[in-house]
Amino acid sequence: MDGGYGWILPKGDHLNIGVGGYTHVGPKLRTELQKLVKFYGHAPEALWGLRGHHLPQRHETSAVVSGNVVLIGDAAGLVDPLTGEGIFAAVYSAQIAPAGIARHLNNNTSLGAYQQNLEKDIFSDIRAAKILHDLFYRWPGIFHRIERSKPLLWHAMLTYFCGDATYVDLSHKLGHLWPVMRTASRLMRTISEFKDGAK
Template sequence: MKYDAVIIGGGPAGLCTAVNLLSHGVSCCIIDKAVFPREKICAGVLTIKTREKINSIFRGFPWEDLKCSTISKLKIQFRNTSIGTYNLKYPYVIVDRAQFDYELMKYFLRMNGKLMENERSYKINISDNNIILSDGTIIQYDFLVGADGINSRIRKFIDPLYKPKALCIQAFTEPDSCPEYVSADFGYIHSGYCWNIPCGNKLGIGVAGSIKELNNIKKTFTTQAAIYEIGKKDIRSWLLSCGNYVRKPINKNIILVGDAAGLVDPVTGEGIYYAVESGILAADSIVSFYNKGYMNYHSTVKLIHKRINQQKRFRFLLYSGFFRKSTLFIVKKKTHWAEFIFDEVISAYNNTYSEALIKLIESLVRK
């Protein structure tokens, strides 16, 4: 059996790579260790830029079939005290990741894409460009794409020393009534935040921060979980990248995308957008190889790295002692500026944090 590309992992990154390849006539298959629909630990917030990117690849994506919530208010808190509640120009769509990823997968299958699921003990022969599945089937490939998430097996062939730096703990509960807003509390974790995110009749509660704050993250989550009487069996924890992406996520014919490449917004923890974008860029690069004889992923993915570097600089303002208090003070006092950050900088990527800071300085000078 031979495919132009074998993609390990059928999350958003792998599926965007696959669907983009198939639409350009490049053959591919997906190998995943899970059976779909499968659980994915995630709060499920899709910003407008993510939905637009998905719509550009998954044409006619059946949003109406998803059990999702559309939320247009964001509440920012500090140790349970409100800093402000902000109206979102571009509402968040909150999805159940198992269902959302399954819809993406069904789209791929409708394109006659081939999924090998429940594959846990396949063997990768890098030197022979092939994979031997658990039933002995040999799959030959030109390209191997690592879309296998934060604990990527494929990443070991490119950056064996890479280590994720952040940790999230999350659980879902079904309270009598869910809030009509997403809330983020910056008062408990120095390097991260706690969230409450409604999705239908469920409420996702979570805590994220640097692994260095492990004990504080655990303690904060335990306090939150006790409020909602969440039992241990419902609690999930997962690693996340925090600005430390893989610098060169391509080595010869092996390419990393999404979480496997460490592509996550270090301010918010949003990763689905970069999973989708890097998947599209990786597929474009493979198509370019077949059409023009060269690959450009290393240069195109640098645009994502550039944006993450900008986000890292703002992360410093929001997540370091003195600056955090001043930043939250401005967010409290300057409602329109805060909404500009939430809408144009975070949700839409229409502006950068630097442009937002210039806007803030201009408004202070005008006063």
């Protein structure tokens, strides 16, 4: 699907068939879903449990700890904004949350330490990924063309997608270019918020 993709997942007694993509493909998702269902040899009328949602993405000020509640994974909005991947952050946050909870119960320390750990290991990367997301998804065609014509660049990007290095590492590598990219991203977000507010 232009601007998105589809999936079919076995769920024991039923199939989970779906489509997703960039914001602009939203209006045609229903039609694309029906095409995909037919493609797999099923009747569109047999569809049930239809639902849609955005990838859960935290806002800068979103809390992951409140009172005695700790959020992990998608509930905390830890999805990578550039790739849409959330399994790593879900597993990672689930691994560090119990230690924070145990410290809280044993020493009466604040659960805020969990949030601070995420700040160090995940949030800074999400922040960097948002900047890359804003620029990449503004001009995906240009970036795809560059990636195709420069295999070295593609291999360099794989280092980040595979988790061998972080987006924060990339931001350091980009040096003076990074503040320019950050400003461009902020500008895009301000314009988009302004447009949303004007609607």
